[in-house]
Amino acid sequence: MVKVVKSTIIEAPVEDVWAILRDFNGHEEWHPAVVQSAIERSNPSDMVGCVRRFKLADGSELRERLLTLSDIDMAFSYCLEDTPIPLLNYVAHVRLTPVTDGDWTFWSWESRFDTPKGREAELKTLVSEGVYQGGFDAIRETMGLARETAQ
Amino acid sequence: MARVYISSVIDVPAVKVWERVRDFNGLPRWHPSIRDSRIENGEPADKVGCIRDFHLQNGDRIREQLLGLSDYDMFCTYSILESPMPLTDYVATLRLTPITDGNRCFAEWSAEFECDEGEVEGLVNGIGNGVFQAGFSALKRQLAV
Numbered sequence: 081m082v083k084v085v086k087s088t089i090i091e092a093p094v095e096d097v098w099a100i101l102r103d104f105n106g107h108e109e110w111h112p113a114v115v116q117s118a119i120e121r122s123n124p125s126d127m128v129g130c131v132r133r134f135k136l137a138d139g140s141e142l143r144e145r146l147l148t149l150s151d152i153d154m155a156f157s158y159c160l161e162d163t164p165i166p167l168l169n170y171v172a173h174v175r176l177t178p179v180t181d182g183d184w185t186f187w188s189w190e191s192r193f194d195t196p197k198g199r200e201a202e203l204k205t206l207v208s209e210g211v212y213q214g215g216f217d218a219i220r221e222t223m224g225l226a227r228e229t230a231q
Numbered sequence: 232m233a234r235v236y237i238s239s240v241i242d243v244p245a246v247k248v249w250e251r252v253r254d255f256n257g258l259p260r261w262h263p264s265i266r267d268s269r270i271e272n273g274e275p276a277d278k279v280g281c282i283r284d285f286h287l288q289n290g291d292r293i294r295e296q297l298l299g300l301s302d303y304d305m306f307c308t309y310s311i312l313e314s315p316m317p318l319t320d321y322v323a324t325l326r327l328t329p330i331t332d333g334n335r336c337f338a339e340w341s342a343e344f345e346c347d348e349g350e351v352e353g354l355v356n357g358i359g360n361g362v363f364q365a366g367f368s369a370l371k372r373q374l375a376v
Contacts (some may be wrong), residue, residue: 082256089240181239186337216332
């Protein structure tokens with residue numbers, strides 16, 4: 081079992097970040113890895129249990145199911161149902177928390193999954209850097225925020 | 232039930248902040264509002280259940296009991312046993328979480344307590360700004376690189 085935990089600070093109020101992230105089909109608008117996405121059966125994207133079917137730039141297609149959505153906790157979780165990338169039993173959790181000192185957002189994105197033997201490091205990097213860190217940077221860009229100077 | 236929640240970003244790794252705040256008897260070393268502190272009965276400060284007896288700079292005396300401490304999750308939970316504040320059933324948690332992007336620290340300090348309706352605003356402001364935010368501001372100054 082591989083565990084990935086990534087987090088960042090978005091220098092914007094938590095309500096503004098949540099307004100973008102709570103749309104389970106919105107990643108085609110902001111995530112650079114996603115070129116096209118649709119919710120199956122025309123379900124609303126905030127219907128728990130809905131499935132998003134999306135394509136990556138290389139044409140591969142994935143399906144993910146919304147498991148949890150909470151406006152009070154500003155959190156959602158989802159799992160991968162079909163994927164050409166061997167991420168097995170993949171469940172991810174996204175949570176936003178207000179930073180009261182500055183009116184910013186703490187954004188945590190984590191997951192657990194299994195992989196074929198020997199591919200743990202490669203797939204962990206793909207998820208943590210390609211998907212999660214890439215998503216953090218893309219939201220910052222979408223919201224017109226400067227990239228923070230990491231130490 | 233009244234609730235206070237304060238959170239902040241401290242620009243050093245969370246483990247560095249934890250080194251400073253995990254000592255339940257260490258408030259006078261980093262919190263500007265605390266004058267002195269001792270642990271009752273000579274117990275270790277990381278023994279869950281121990282009691283700290285301390286004074287604020289204004290002379291007020293407070294006794295608090297350690298309810299939970301985790302070096303793994305980096306949190307500390309405690310209750311107030313005795314204080315001059317008009318409240319009861321006070322339980323607070325100080326929690327640190329690593330921010331992987333930039334290797335910094337997300338610090339949260341929250342409390343819940345019971346009090347008369349008319350006292351809520353004053354207590355929430357006094358605890359939130361006077362104690363929790365003042366503590367984080369001091370840590371940011373002390374640990375700044």
